[in-house]
């Protein structure tokens with residue numbers, strides 16, 4: 001018999017940058033009985049999660065929820081706004097940007113993949129000036145959309161989306177701005193309306209702390225308008241039916257009821273005012289990331305992201321010295337210490353591993369995770385300059401969190 005009891009005692013340390021650990025509170029919410037998705041109770045749940053997600057995206061406009069992984073919501077963003085043969089400008093920040101670019105090509109779009117040469121672009125955020133320059137050259141306005149990844153999960157760089165908006169506006173170009181914030185939303189600051197994003201794509205299993213299985217499109221009035229004339233084939237992904245039915249709290253096809261219970265709980269947790277709401281969530285992730293980077297520096301290892309102004313609050317990529325296979329180190333850490341780390345993807349496979357510090361973490365889970373890394377690095381023969389665990393402890397001890405965890409009655 002297949003046993004799923006892989007980890008007999010304690011908690012498995014799921015320190016990959018998504019799926020992130022699911023809090024007990026959310027697991028309990030999801031254990032409620034599945035209800036009739038056409039019945040009267042469902043509308044309350046539907047309205048609650050749709051309103052909650054508008055607050056998380058920081059938008060007044062519609063949010064669409066799909067029973068699909070993030071990849072599905074990528075396709076929805078393209079299929080609802082574009083027509084066969086349309087030119088789209090995508091920007092290469094790493095593996096996820098590359099996958100979205102490949103998808104756009106497979107859907108019959110004319111993609112142009114802009115970026116810095118080699119792996120240089122995989123160490124930095126989006127260079128908005130390159131986008132502005134390219135758009136200025138496109139005097140015929142052939143380019144219909146600019147697609148960028150907000151938090152590039154393969155490298156640990158969080159791009160400046162406001163700068164991309166400014167670049168498009170400076171070029172006086174009408175292209176839509178489409179953003180993948182699958183791993184950014186609810187961890188890294190994201191403001192849909194204020195930043196002038198037309199379509200934002202997100203997913204459940206990263207900052208929202210849910211299991212995989214639902215994903216999102218946040219829209220702008222311009223995106224909705226453009227979608228009326230977009231000709232790429234779509235049916236399952238079509239916004240129009242979704243947005244119409246969602247007005248009453250219902251969905252055109254069976255939604256992921258139990259994941260929506262979890263989503264309602266996640267929204268409550270993230271938006272809770274006495275905990276400071278989203279701003280505290282963003283600050284908490286920044287603080288964790290600083291602690292983890294202090295550890296990597298103390299080890300004397302290199303951080304994959306080479307531009308401190310775009311260090312990700314969600315994950316940190318740790319580059320191995322020459323000759324060390326990062327996946328072997330990861331495997332040893334997994335087998336010896338029951339700790340999962342993110343693998344190097346695409347161009348950086350074997351060169352680095354990724355430590356996720358998002359969602360249901362705290363100072364002590366991160367100190368423990370760094371302890372697993374430190375032991376594993378030493379056992380793998382990697383020469384360390386000093387103790388990363390000590391550096392992280394020093395960082396956390398000397399930087400109190402913005403909201404006290406416990407207040408005296």
Ligand SMILES: *Cc1c(COP(=O)(O)O)cnc(C)c1O
Pocket residue numbers: 018069070071072096149151152153180181182183203212
């Ligand atoms: C996780 C992730 C995806 C892929 O989402 P799936 O849920 O695996 O389909 C895409 N882009 C980014 C930035 C991600 O982090």
